């Protein structure tokens with residue numbers, strides 16, 4: 001009899017002990033267990049000698065599903081770190097990272113795929129079995145002849161054989177196994193890329209020299225400086241050392257182009273692309289490929305940071321500053337930060353690439369904790385010229401200033417492409433009554449309903465509310481309703497009026513919903529069947545459009561002032577990305593930013609394209625004000641039917657915290673910036689400390705109190721290193 005400790009996907013913050021008949025049960029393997037009236041699949045995380053639960057009360061595990069651990073020791077170590085650091089239950093952390101298809105109980109009885117002999121079974125002599133145990137003798141002989149036999153094949157031999165199998169498992173002769181996989185593809189020579197520039201070459205050589213040791217590297221290269229080419233070269237070096245590579249990207253939308261680049265460069269090397277858009281079965285297959293070493297390059301979004309990689313040799317995080325690397329609900333983790341932890345645990349280099357590194361990362365580089373490699377110049381192109389259009393002197397009509405209109409007209413006449421960037425989809429952010437001042441508020445959120453004129457709908461972008469545009473004001477009955485402000489649809493309409501012959505393409509979440517839509521649009525842009533692009537963030541990231549020479553930014557001011565201390569950092573990064581789309585071919589790019597605050601330091605820095613100076617000034621401000629990265633924060637978030645219930649819970653939590661006499665600062669509970677969302681009201685409590693260790697110690701001491709004081713009325717979660725307030 002063996003004891004096993006199991007991680008299960010249940011909303012209880014603990015692990016569960018079971019008795020197990022399978023003495024070969026290994027840590028990291030999946031196991032089917034009874035749980036209440038259900039059967040669940042969990043992962044064995046320990047084989048304890050004793051349990052706190054009296055042995056007689058322990059239930060018996062039904063069957064161990066993997067003979068070889070699904071998660072290796074190194075994988076569990078990373079998950080244990082994450083659970084501890086993010087103060088999240090280990091069971092929930094583990095089960096969040098294992099593909100759903102491998103966690104699902106399919107049939108009445110989940111059966112492992114195949115069986116093989118253990119060392120004891122292989123050494124056993126058929127002659128020692130009692131002559132009457134015919135089924136046992138036959139089965140042992142059969143297993144000694146084959147490396148593994150599938151469950152189906154054994155089951156087909158009849159009830160006596162199935163019983164013999166159980167006996168062998170119980171006495172430790174047989175273990176479950178995965179059928180032997182094909183051998184990993186042999187290394188083929190990478191296709192040739194362009195000759196590297198001197199800076200690229202230095203970066204590649206420096207990173208390659210660190211293979212085999214832990215070394216975090218910040219690859220800071222302006223847009224168009226050829227960071228991808230550097231990645232491809234260091235990937236080649238890691239592959240030739242027969243190691244696997246983990247390449248993290250912020251968004252699904254960015255995976256197809258990078259995937260095709262990688263496949264073209266490394267023909268014959270199995271690449272596993274992992275993102276949340278995959279069907280469960282497909283995701284599980286690719287994950288298994290990575291886990292058993294068949295896939296040599298894993299390319300994926302944040303969750304793939306946890307993919308088991310037995311031969312991991314290099315981690316790359318592209319656009320490391322991107323907020324998509326932070327998981328915003330449930331198990332809230334930063335894939336970028338965990339990538340660094342994973343690299344340290346595995347003793348491999350990690351390359352963080354960006355044109356506008358996160359201030360946390362930049363500070364580490366400035367302080368020499370990370371090695372800084374710089375690509376200061378564009379490949380074969382000059383950086384764009386960025387200037388501001390002063391809206392106080394030049395009136396915009398329908399969101400577009402005459403100067404921007406004229407600039408677009410000039411590009412069209414030269415058969416060049418332009419892009420207008422606006423951070424909001426829909427037609428207008430709100431509908432307003434001209435006679436009583438009524439506004440289209442969402443009843444379930446602290447937000448306005450956005451006008452989608454083409455579909456004649458009012459939609460909430462937070463809770464999904466969707467209703468018809470009313471023909472009269474719901475308050476006063478007047479028909480004088482008007483959309484206020486601009487969204488992508490309205491800019492598109494205004495451009496169509498100015499340029500009736502131009503081919504205009506709108507790119508936002510609404511037009512790219514269909515699978516492959518964005519990919520089709522990208523080819524249209526490259527084939528030059530588009531004159532003007534209008535769109536949101538989707539257009540900002542990482543695309544290389546050689547005929548796009550003008551970028552207009554509309555409405556950036558809206559993002560300039562915000563309660564979030566990271567607003568300026570984020571806006572600078574976003575605008576740099578957007579500006580980076582201009583002039584990547586042989587023409588110099590032009591970027592026009594419409595604003596009412598031309599003298600704002602952010603716009604001045606943007607015009608100078610001096611990230612280093614701006615980052616240092618922001619860091620100085622953060623240090624002065626006592627903000628991250630100079631302190632470490634955690635946010636206790638609570639939501640309830642009313643904000644008072646949430647605040648009440650937080651007040652109790654704050655009292656508990658102070659009673660612990662913590663070495664951290666505990667602030668007072670406040671309503672969240674967006675207080676109401678999807679019909680729930682939200683509040684939060686900030687705790688912070690200059691010492692990461694102190695914060696971690698405190699949070700782990702605090703958590704049990706939170707679980708205790710929590711009522712069903714208030715739901716709570718801890719957010720360590722919160723990215724949003």
Ligand code: ADP
Nearest residue numbers: 194195196197222223224225226227228229379
């Ligand atoms: P970044 O990711 O830094 O914005 P990219 O990696 O997209 O830049 O590179 C910009 C462009 O320059 C791409 O079209 C890429 O193929 C090209 N490129 C990169 N390195 C070289 C090089 N050494 N010689 C010629 N072209 C290059």
Ligand code: ZN
Nearest residue numbers: 433436473476
């Ligand atoms: Zn009205």
Ligand code: ZN
Nearest residue numbers: 442445460463
């Ligand atoms: Zn809403």
